Amino acid sequence: MNSAISTAKPAAAPGRQFVANLLPSVVVFLVALPLCMGIAIASGAPPVTGLITGIVGGIIVGSIAGSPLMVSGPAAGLAVLVFDLIRDHGLVALGPVVALAGLLQLIAGIGRLGVWFRMVSPAVVSGMLAGIGILIVASQSHVMLDAKPLSTGLQNFAALPGRLWAAVKHGDGSLAGLLGLGTIAIMYAWEKLKPAKLKLVPGALLAVVAVTATAQFGQLDVERIDVPHDLLAAIKPVDGSALALLLDPTLLIAAVVFAFIASAETLLSAAAVDRMHDGPRTKYDRELGAQGVGNLICGALGALPMTGVIVRSAANVQAGATTRASTILHGTWMLGFVMLLPWLLRMTPIAGLAGVLIFTGVKMVNPSQIKEFAAYGRGSLLVFLATALVIVATDLLTGVLAGMALSILRLALRAAMLHVNLRQLDKPNQWELRLEGSATFLSVPRLAKALDAVPEGATLHLDVDRLRFIDHACLVLLKDWQRTAPATNRRMVVDPSAIESRAESAGRKSVTQGLS
Template identity: 65%
Template sequence: MRSEGASSRSSRTPVTCLRRRRTCASPPLPQRLPEERVVIRGYVSRGWFSRDLLGSIVVFLVALPLCMGIAIASGMPPAAGLVTGIVGGVVVGAISGSPLQVSGPAAGLAVLVFELVREHGVAALGPVVLLAGLIQIVAGLGRVGVWFRMISPAVVAGMLSGIGILIVASQLHVLIDALPKARGLENFAALPGALMDAMSGGAGSMVALLVGLATIAIMLGWEKLRPPSLRFVPGALLAVVAVTATVQWLGADVKKVEVPSNLLAAISLPTFESLAALSQPSLLLAALTFALIASAETLLSAAAVDRMHGGARTHYDRELTAQGVGNLICGVLGALPMTGVIVRSAANVQAGSATRMATIMHGGWILVFAMLLPWLMRMTPVACLAGILVFTGIKMVNLKQMKALAAYGRSTALIYLVTTLAIVATDLLTGVLIGFALSLLRLVWQFSQLRIGLDQHAEPGTSRLRLDGSATFLKVPALARVLERVPPNTRLMLELDRLNHVDQACLELLADWGRHAPARGSELVVDWSALQRRVEGTRQAA
């Protein structure tokens, strides 16, 4: 009877109560939670939510002043940078291939945006960024994301250093409430005159200079002296709060950030005329440049983020596609272009973020702050944001990289230096192309290196010809001179152990010498099948 009762209860069929002569149902089993609730409960119980919440706040505090400062350095209103930060957090953060990487407006593109806006106007920015996003989407779907990593690290380091110098050169003018020039050398040349005008033009410019210098001093001091328990507090936030509060208290007359009361007012949809302007070769080149620089910076930043944590690795094609979607949306909204940014990403990892929710929530914080507290941002002095960017630009010019790159050869350090100087002297695209060309030339030079040795063998009348490296047409004259030194009546043994590659020109030279050797009483001893395999650079055993 017990087994029947147990069976009845397990099958959840009604059972008869003998005393009361009524039918009653067995106790209901616990219902299975929906999968979404299980995921959410596990997300909270593992402590991931608390980690992501803290990480999102830290990244938000780092990103907010940078979004506005980079927009000002780009010649755009601060709201354009805020919109890009929101899209980079909420949209790109949700679909990115690098879960802990943070996307937003980048200092690396500020120079390009500034030049584009100066030459073609603000209306051209949206369509160019839109087209750059489409290029990135096509590249990501075409699985070419990993190919962006083939750019030499020396070129990328030189690019970042050059951008850092250009940012410092332009923002030194903003520190004194002056307008920057179009190019880096012009900014450096005009700086002494701007300083003289500031000192003779009234107190406003000098107060702005003091505001910027105080910002830099606070950030530098916090970086050196902050307690380990407060390492998550960004120096930029501390500087903005302290300097802004002081300026408000003293009533100092300096330029303030202009943020609209309604963030939607900052959105500028592209028109048919602005989209039609993309047929201009200069704008097409600008879109391609945006896509190339943004993709390279994003994917190299993602590789650096992967080295900072032990979680999921980056899916490069997905990350490139996500960046394209983000730039497509930013182009439609008339905002700044975006990349994956290493400073905010490093803050995200160091704050202990666990999942991509930290990036998404940081974009939400920017949205809430910009919508509900625009009056607070309008208190921020422009010179304060300029000081943050000067500090950031100086950090980007890391001369210690020269020593690290020199460990891979002096030519590597030279490529870094030439790329940096070329970007400062010309423009970003030209400098990067010069660095890339130097990398290819170095590769050609290294590939053409061949050490040729002619030694006397222990066996009488026998010599040994050693080829170490790559025997290409560039080394035909040197190899011919060595073969001419081989005395008559010599048995010449060709060693292939350290020969990586031989091309048709050197192969025919050796074959021709071997055919005419008997006329001089000589002989060429070589494994022709092994030599033939090295025509394609392989060293497989026979």
């Protein structure tokens, strides 16, 4: 009797799993805590809404996720959408929209649609993140000066020189600005110079602690975050009147956009996490459903939407996490910290969190991606740049749709590309026209130019062995040339059956009638 030999390592005992994932969970908690609050502020929402999402993403989604080592929580990628939603419809609209987005994700997961979200071009997703990163830098530059950001990215960029001049000349927000710059400087220095033994200490936490201590001991007059004394009392569940807001078509569209972008970002992040470790692979439909459950709960609690987040997930893997216990524990630590030590969070200067987000936004832009996409061809680079620039100039939805439309157009043009090669053969007055690719109406000018170049008195041999497809427009062109060729003592040699098999209506001999 044959038996398979397994090379898999035996599962560790629950106690060992807990110990092995204890340190990674603490590392992720320390990375996630300032980001949850900072992303909420960037979204125009109370910091507690980001903390609730981080807790739900850790404890609940972490327990059922299809990607055991990925960490879910509020993401910078949705901050722009949330900011626009709250600006236009108020904070009361956030819960219903997030809950409906979660329901759509759950239905998509049950319907096994996870793989379809992965079909979004990486150039579009990277362009989306780059555009969002630029918008975050623009808006948080104002927040870092204890000022309110404006409605659009272009307005924020236009108003920034005046804000900076006011800070330098009149001192408006100058102390906050120095704390924000200090945060960025500490994070940058720590990333470049941190000792190997302290590589797991998050630079964001170190920077926020340093500027918080500076603000406290120096008694600096800067704005600080507002965290409620009682987390449970701060939760505002969605009621019937709030759900009635979904009768507004613009909010229905917003929910669909939230669901699509959150799903695409999550599943692409999951694929990236899979490349970082040798453990269990992601079950994409299960992950999509788990994200739906998480967003349903976050929506019901009036919190921020969540996605799988690559920064926290990478920290989890690099810290040595082996199971989902690390993700669950990080949410537990966050819950305990918010419940027991809210006074400590209230010491944190908003400018420090803005500095963390500016640093994060710059990394999201990642100029090295330009070289990476250029290596795949000018088309990929064009999609990446167009998506990012349209997002900055208009809004997130328009930018993503523009990027997807450009990707589809590029694909269509490549699929319709025809290589035309006209050459003279060794025999006198014998020429060959080789067609390779797809002959569509877009190829008519190039094909007509090649046919016109055939000299008088020549016999033209049509080689279609590498032709994948020919449409009606090109067939008509070939028929007309063959019909009029005898007037100039020219003729075409072609196999009608070869053309027929590649024609738009393959199998119907009538389409090639006239070719001989």
